[in-house]
Amino acid sequence: MRRNFLILLIGLIVLAPVPFLTDTYVLRLGTTALMYVSLSLAWNMIGGFAGYPSFGMAAFFGLGAYASGILQVNGFAGPVGWIGAGLVGLAFALALGAVVLRLRGHAFAIATLVVAEVLKEITNAWNSLTGGGMGLNMPYQKMDPIAGARIYFYAMLACATISLAATILVAGSKLGFALRTIKQNEDAASMVGVNTTTAKVIAFALSGALGALVGGVYTSWINFIEPADVYDPLFSIKPIVMVLLGGSGTVFGPVLGAAAFLLLDEIVWRNFLETHTGILGLVIVLLILFLPKGLGSLSWPRLLQRSAR
């Protein structure tokens, strides 16, 4: 656990000066990357550690985005909105988890998939609070574009740090151990005394709170949210692909996976403008087929040895 925190610290030291060395374009990419790193780590809590295939990340992301947006429109400062978003996400995940975590496997996946749709429809219909389909504009703030880009890079870096720290703590704790036993064999887990319900609900709540926090920061960063944007199913699917790519149920796999996905995305997009989604999909399918435990499972020393021969 100490080693993991050391790696996190080194990562922070490397990333801290970045906003002062690059332009807004690179900062925007970096902020996006940190956002997906956070979402992947959030998904990993329930999907990776406990093995519950949640398709609900978009629900938490969107809920957090709107909680933050509504608070800010009503005069609260950005950071208050973000914390509020995290708390709303936590409460919603606790309530939802207590119900849907009774389901397993496919049934659980489907149940979580529809939640974002339901929230999207409610947000669309509740005009007086959410602005409905017209979306929600954040209050105008006079700010230098580069200063803004720096602030939101650091805000997303904070989200990623919180997510990774939480992941490291869970992985090294009794809770993390309980989640691993649940992933392997839930009935046997309860037989050795694991309180499976409590462990699953806590993991789901952490996942939801982190996802909503990220959504909350996203609102401030983008300045304008609408239901179709923040409840986009891609916010559910991309983190799953990233985690599978990097290594499900590991500490750094989600980080690696998110980075690799976005890098691939960028390279493929530049070279195949017309067909880029198709080619990206193909690359991901191949990677997951041939590396089922993710990029993190590659043994680099052995690979180097082989290529040296």
Added chain:
Amino acid sequence: MSAALLELDRVGRTFGGVRAVHDVSLKIQEGEIVGLIGPNGAGKTTLINAITGVPPPTSRRLRYRGTAIGHKKPNHIAALGLARTFQVVQPFPDMTVLENVMAGSLFAGGSASMADARDAAREQLEFTGLAPLADRPASKLTLANRKRLELAKSLAMRPKLLLLDEVNAGLNSAEVNQALELIGKIRARGITILIIEHLLKVVLTLCPRIVVLHHGELIADDAANDVVRDPKVIEAYLGSKFAERYGARHG
């Protein structure tokens, strides 16, 4: 007389319209080792499932050390000191042997920390002879060793009562003898045991008292010697050939 360690009062379990276990009443005293036998499909495993809560019994009059446990969740029952092994072994396949056993000590064995749990698990691995395999993934073990792992995991839970479901099924005779020795050592620790077993040699060696289940009902509950002479038991399970041979040998 003190209260029984485990007391079943007309416990039943139905699946839809099928009565898999019906009206079973049974008392197990502290320190006993009781054999549970019966033909395939008699409801032996269902009964053990009902005691440990997965799935729970449909009529729930179970008392463990005087407290009703029929409504409790499996993890609570486990924490009270009731451990079981599975006939079809249920390891955590991708975790190491050591981690498997740690799960038992961490969540039901009263270990305060991960380090404590690891120490307690190592102790059980020594006891069951699995120590050299501690770092293997559980999925790589032989059947005999997986059965041992089930035992080690249950023992790490520091049980008062151990329910053994066919720990010898699928083992060869040398392995059975080793398992017998191990069960003897567990008994010597003062752990009460209820054992489901098809090998009569094992039951008759270990258990002074035998209960017989047939079509989900208890048809005999007596000293081992009397049970094997009981005409109902001979008809339902043992067969007349066994009775003749047993009679010839033991008079």
